[in-house]
Amino acid sequence: MKESLVNTVIVIAIVAIILIVVLISKSSKKDKPTVVVESKEKPEPSDIEPQASNSDESDIDYLNSFVVIDTETTGLSEGYQIIEIAVVDMNENILLSERIKPSIAIERSATKVHGIAESELSNVESFSSITEKLLLAIQGRRIAGYNLPYDTEAIYNSAIASDANIKLDNEALCVMQYANTTFKLTKSMKLTELCEAFSISTSNAHSASSDALMTVKLMKQLFEIENTFNGNYLPEFEEINPLNLSLCQDGDSLTEWTASDGRVMLFSPSSVGGSGRVAHLSETTKSMVTEIYKGDGAVEYIVNYESTIPTIEIKTYSEEEVENIENENQQQYIDSLRAELPVAGVVPKKGSLRLTLKNNILLEPYITQHFDINEQLFIQHQSLDSFLSGSLLLDFYDESGKLVAQQHLSKPWKRVAGIITSGYKATVQIVNATEKNNTKVDVIFDNA
Incomplete structure (x- = not known):
């Protein structure tokens, strides 16, 4: 009987413990949800190297341990919420792709980006309905995302709004900051710009699953650069723009330009109006280049495609x-x-050609000459050998025989030079007065 009484007491104690645990669990659902993401504003190399968490982990295992999260949201206002979320693994399998009904209105500016209107979310549920799916998709995995803090904040806001309880304590990596570190950028580039740099399709950008897939492919490219260059891609340069660099051809020579604040920038050969900036010189490289120029030397920056990843050879x-x-x-x-x-x-x-004088210059200083309508200039005959041993410019004289201007040999003026060196001289009749450094002329030929 004593043994039976002891067993009864033990059973009652176990039941009481179970009831207490159940009550605590129920009450905890009313608490403010917690979202924890182990990410930094600017990741150090230890955050992205395969050996960061496990020295025995191979590069491929480290990369494959990630899943990428992406969200489309109600906008940028405080408390913004998720309207679409996707989770994709590194093999490009979509583990989660769901639309979610927010508790706040979608901003017009946001709809213009992702194209999702509130009317399209009338039959979907709140964030709490997909919490279990989300946790299952990221369970035991490292998480990544392009501007990951923005996505995790959206998860946090949606969890609060739908009374969901979720905790993200996975090891995490912001791919945007990873790119900033790789290319030494102080201003982040758009996901689509970086993808275009590596020929990653952006045709379905701004849907959560498409952006997550793009981020997976971009992350693989960044990881390849990290391993290929031992974490030090183009060490002589900063503010590297991989999109503008990718638009250069193998062997292109980049144009050097010094800004008023002393920064030395490189531009692609096809740059127009200041666009096409490829990179800045680091302070060390700038000092080296300055010394070369002081010694009347020269520097050339050549784009090199020996591998699939372009480099710049100095x-x-x-x-x-x-x-x-x-x-x-x-x-x-x-x-x-x-x-x-x-x-x-x-x-x-x-016997004549209608041409335009451009870049017509005096010998010293190099300034544009102005001519009036009906004014006449003269080009003297020269032998071919005499012309080729001279300045290689067409010389224009006034009536007194004074040299007043010269013309570079653009294609039309090469024809004039060819005629002049084959036994002719010419009178240059000014048709229109000089405007914006251009002068319309008739070049009238006569035997020398």
Whole structure:
């Protein structure tokens, strides 16, 4: 009987403990949900190296341990909520893709981006309905996302609004900050811009699943760069724009330009109106380049596609090398003119050409000359050898024989040079007064 009484007491105690646990669990659902994400504003290398958490973990295992989260939201206002969420693994399998009804209105500006209107969410449920699916999709995985803090804040806001309880304590990586670290950017680029740089399709951008898939592919590219260059991609440069770099061709020579604040920037050869900035020189590289220029040397920045990841090769030249290159280039130009001018020098049937004087300059200083209507200039006959041994510019004289201007050999003026060196002279009649550095002229040919 004593043993039976003891057993009864034990059973009652166990039942009491179970009831207490159930009551605590129920009351906890009313508490404010907690969202914890282990991410930093600017990740250190230890945050992204495969050995960060497990030294025995291979690179591929580390990469495959991630899932990417992306959300579309009600907008940017405080308390913004999720209207669409997706989770994708590194094999591009979509683990979760759901639309969610928010408790606040969708901003018009947000609808213009993702195209989702409130009327499309009338038959979907609140965030609490997908909480279990979300936790299952990320269970035991590292999480990543492009601007991940924005997505986790959206999860937090939606959890509060729908009285859901969720805790994200996964190891996490913000891919936007990962890109900023890789390319040494102080201003983040758009996800679509970075994807275009690596030929990742952006055709369905701004849906949660498409953006998550884009982020997966971008993350793989960044991981490849990280491993290929040991975490130090293009060490001589900062503010690298991979999109503008990807638009350059193999062997392109980048244009150097110094800003008023002292920054030295490189631009693609096709840059128009200041666009096409590829990178900035680091302070160390700028100091090195400055010393080369002080010694009358030269520097060239060549785009190199030896691998699928473009690089920039810095070529330096001494004063002697610069002089030799200039002489070689000059000789090549002279040789090309020697072949071109006799062919180009066909006198027009009417004996004249209507042309435009551009970049017409005085010898010193280099300023644009102004001419009035009906004014006349003269081009003297020269032999081909005499012309090629001179300035390689067309000389214009006034009536007194004074040199007043010169013209570079654009294609139309090469024809004039060809005619002049084949036994002719010319009178240049000003048709329209000089406007915006251009002067319309009739070049009238006559036998020398």
